[in-house]
Amino acid sequence: MSDILQFAQQSLWQPTGLIEQDINNTLGNIMTPGIDYADLYFQYSRHESWALDEGTVKSGSYGIDQGVGVRAVAGEKTGFAYSDELTGNALLDAAKAARSIASNSGNQGAVAVRNNRQVTPLYSSADPMESLKDEDKVALLRKIEQVARGADDRVVQVMVSLAAAHDTIMIARSDGLLAADIRPLVRMNVSVIAEQNGRREQGSSGGGGRYTMAYFVDQDRAETYAHEAVRQALVNLEAQDAPAGEMTVVLGPGWPGILLHEAIGHGLEGDFNRKGTSAFSGRIGEKVASSQCTVVDDGTIANRRGSLTIDDEGEPANNTVLIEKGVLKGYMQDQTNARLMGMAPTGNGRRESYGHLPMPRMTNTYMLAGEHDPGEIIASVDNGLYAVNFGGGQVDITSGKFVFSASEAYVVKNGKITHPVKGATLIGNGPDVLTRVSMVGNDLELDTGVGVCGKEGQSVPVGVGQPTMRIDGLTVGGVSV
């Protein structure tokens, strides 16, 4: 038995005396005739956060969340119940509710779970909350505040937050798979307001991943966030009104990859395509992007925020090619949608917690590097926008219309960056935006580890990335006509 599985059993089963026989009983109880598949998802999650605001580390919080989700699947039907008690009786109660989707006549099935799959972990199982003493966490926040305030005397407000989570999960399936994962996650954010002649502007930066908190101290990363937040706020102090209308847009490398997440990522999730509700439905094999575009969803990169050793259904994460040289290759799948579509699962079955049903979700979605030098790309633009930092985005899957909001952008005239402009929302159409990509840079970057993706009320951590990219025609939502 792997160390991880052993540790998971100690955290999840031992405190209440659950044993493998209880798990087999519960699964067997659900697997009456008519039920095709069942699984149990055990979770024990601890999290902590600290925040500095107005010069004081004035709040901190700690929490524990634990429970088990029980799912029964019959054809296209899913029954689901959960409990925050990890006892044999609670499991059987939840099982009874979940299996109510079928008539449940006949004998119960026999299930024997076993650990039959070894997957090399993509991250350490160490508890990130224990990796730094509490006084050192507070000291780190204070230091970062001083760095930000010291960087420029126009900085009038600094907010710093530090969060860590340690999540132990275990999946027991009716096909006998028993698998576990221990997932650390840390995140730091610095947000500043700078003021000049009565005008106030903000800037923010941060990062993290599946590391311990030492990540922020190593290579002075936390200090880098402070400098970056201040730099953005100062740029925005000089920003003029953004233009309105369709124009050439150059996106910088890294986080602007949120374009890929919104414009094509969600539209390629298996559930929407099985139902035929996505603007990409039935288009595998079609050209949906310029030949310079290859886009993947890769959950296998070590220590990334969006990475998973196994997904929330026990499948190893995958590097799935979504678009290859402009041609649509594949969808992201969970168990249910893969089975119903006659495809293979791709390790994209994710859930916010034991209290939510899994569905197809992205991990780290990015475009591979192209051939062009980023300087050459900007120099090629006569009149357009160069956008390097973004806030959030959103997409309407069915019409394919998506938005993402720039927080740092510049006007480009005659191949030169002229002046910064205020944040503006960019809007486009998912199925054709990538057909207008005319240059892809050689500078692929992944984001710093800050992404949260929301779908049907469930939030999961994700990553994005891309090289510098030129799009010939995207609508920029400024105020200046």
Added chain:
Amino acid sequence: MNDYANNAVSTNQTWSPQPINSQEELLLNIADRVLTRAKSNGASSAEVSLGHGKGMSVNVRNGEVETVEYNRDKSLGVTVYFGHRSGSSNTTDYADSALESCVDAACNIARYTEEDEYNGLADPALLATEIPDLDLYYPWQVEMDEAIDLATRCEQAALNADSRISNTEGGSLSSHDGADLYANSDGFRGLSRSSRHSLSCSVIAGEGDNMQRDYWYDSCRDRSEMRSAESVGEETAKRTVRRLGARKATTGTYPVIYEPMVASSLLSHFISAISGSSLYRRASFLVDSKGKKLFRDNIRIHEQPLLRKAAGSASFDNEGVATQTRDIVTAGILNDYVLGSYSARKLGTQTTGNAGGVHNLTIDPTEETGLEEMIHSMGTGLVVSELIGFGINNVTGDYSRGAFGFWVENGEIAYPVQEFTIAGNLRDMFMGIEVVGSDFDPRRSTRSGSILIGELTVAGA
């Protein structure tokens, strides 16, 4: 346990409504244990919020059950104060040992956080002393067959309403009820119970490159007031097919009408900008605007927390402070901010009973008029029916969002539009509100009729 009660300064003891079942007794009992533990750990004061709920939801697609979900939730959050230092912790486990470690964890955090003189419980003099029954609790022991029947009829009504409906995301019914308790070491105990039942539907019209999706729903406290499954389905179909054949809007500056469903988002941006946490950080474009004119003379925005059966009703806020029936904006002038105790102390003023937000916010109609009449009088411009994205900057008021809607010519809707943005600055937009219609839905917690803004920048083709 009694040790604490004997020492408490219980001038504000409030127990209402009385616990009606063992779950509510349990919440009260746990609150006492948590506060006692905090005190024995040396905390000078403490507060605890607990919630306990249950529910179910069913989704039906193409007439077949797709998912059936049962939920049973409980939560507990405690904040302890050692003088002006604080720490918080939360758990979903009500076992004795888990409660103890939860309180201990909060106390441990308070050892490391720093003195903040504004930290602490609400002023006891402001706590609610009467907790009226606001008629918010109508649990519904819905049978699975009935739930499936309602969701199925709702979806079917949408599918049958128009031949252009081509696909469906299904019909859903959900029902939840539960109790919440807020208690603090000044003796306040506020128990509230509530229920919420929702019926919703989402369908798709058109094919291929011309697909449009929309949804509609009804949500209520009392199942007997739920609109019929058929009416929700038919409205879903109507909202969906009207989007077919959308073109890209043309770039320019135009008058814009927000339909009621999206008009309420303008009120949310306003509330965010006058909320304490934005103001004391000076992270709002409306700092120092109390007493200033932010809207035209005919605009009134007010809060009605004590409405019976309403979506946003509460007699006390998240700190036990009595909520107020009050005008936030009268004749265009901002009377007061939206504050909890902490931000009020930071700003040198008193809480407005808004820890956790506003309750039943309404912008009054400026005239008896609805969407159709407003479109007639606008002449040429845009109607916005849906907004996407997060392009709102609370520090500067800059606003830029993706939108869907309709192009209006000669006072009539000419065609649907999509793939465009609307942009402006919220300060100008608030002052630019010319008309508020009387077509608001009283069931929403933020209520607005259609809103006409004189000029916004539209970016499209």
